[in-house]
Amino acid sequence: MVSHSGLLTVMERAARKAAPRLRRDFGEVEHLQVSRKGPADFVSLADKRCEDALVAELKNARPDWGFLLEEGGEIKGDPTKPRWIIDPLDGTTNFLHGIPHFAISIAVEEPMPNGKREITTGLIYQPITDESYWAERSRGAWLHDRRLRVSARRDLADCLIATGIPFLGHGDMAEWSRIFGAVAPSVAGIRRFGSAALDLAHVASGRYDGFWESGLQPWDVAAGLLLVREAGGFATDFRGGDQPIERRQVIAGNDAVHSKLHKIVAGALR
Ligand code: 2AM
Ligand code: CA
Numbered sequence: 001m002v003s004h005s006g007l008l009t010v011m012e013r014a015a016r017k018a019a020p021r022l023r024r025d026f027g028e029v030e031h032l033q034v035s036r037k038g039p040a041d042f043v044s045l046a047d048k049r050c051e052d053a054l055v056a057e058l059k060n061a062r063p064d065w066g067f068l069l070e071e072g073g074e075i076k077g078d079p080t081k082p083r084w085i086i087d088p089l090d091g092t093t094n095f096l097h098g099i100p101h102f103a104i105s106i107a108v109e110e111p112m113p114n115g116k117r118e119i120t121t122g123l124i125y126q127p128i129t130d131e132s133y134w135a136e137r138s139r140g141a142w143l144h145d146r147r148l149r150v151s152a153r154r155d156l157a158d159c160l161i162a163t164g165i166p167f168l169g170h171g172d173m174a175e176w177s178r179i180f181g182a183v184a185p186s187v188a189g190i191r192r193f194g195s196a197a198l199d200l201a202h203v204a205s206g207r208y209d210g211f212w213e214s215g216l217q218p219w220d221v222a223a224g225l226l227l228v229r230e231a232g233g234f235a236t237d238f239r240g241g242d243q244p245i246e247r248r249q250v251i252a253g254n255d256a257v258h259s260k261l262h263k264i265v266a267g268a269l270r
């Protein structure tokens, strides 16, 4: 049994405090006010309420830390301190369609002595299943008190791969189609469940053998990337580099699956 740090206790408490409201809104989704941030880019009152609840709780616990929020944007804090990167509801489209596949994602980004900022702690909490995926740098990835490990499959023909499909006005559909055309005939199956955070949590837990998607925002992937790496996996951008957040591209999996997916993706890029 492992006990996580005080910081994760703070994060999990915030997520568990925000979750009942999210569950209640999910049960009355037909009454929720929904607006559009762009074509097919929906946001509901539930996203905002959840984000507000998380911010209030986390601000209380760490008053001088800043935030990067999907809905609220940037809230500046003490630049020498860590900041929170939060997606209050990853999988809004599922949520609005009554599909119970969505999560809260909270990551901590810390300033390092070399001037860079790195993700050091992550939590992905799935309110409907009450599953809490968490990772701390060098301390592994966990589902509650169970240590997570990426899958051991090495032959693509045995692999279940997750992806995200570009949607109206977002992402490069032609590029995605070329990659899909090359991946699909080589693997056992492809899934698109609509929550990048949970996709990465499921790569970390070995349910999926691999994942690729582009056009993702920092709050979609910050916690999930740490989970995959701490579970012994690889998570890079499409060129195999260590900038999946900056380049908004993710390929993830164990070493073998990652390298095979990377080869296919590289061949499909123009
Ligand atoms: P969101 O639910 O927080 O907006 C997966 O492709 C990612 O894209 C999800 O993590 C999702 O995050 C985001 N996304 C935004 N709008 C979407 C849409 N219309 N369809 C699918 N994903 C969407
Ligand atoms: Ca959104």
Ligand code: CA
Residues within 6 Å of the ligand: 087, 089, 090, 091, 219, 220
């Ligand atoms: Ca998201």
Ligand code: CA
Residues within 6 Å of the ligand: 047, 070, 087, 088, 089, 090, 091, 092
């Ligand atoms: Ca969201």
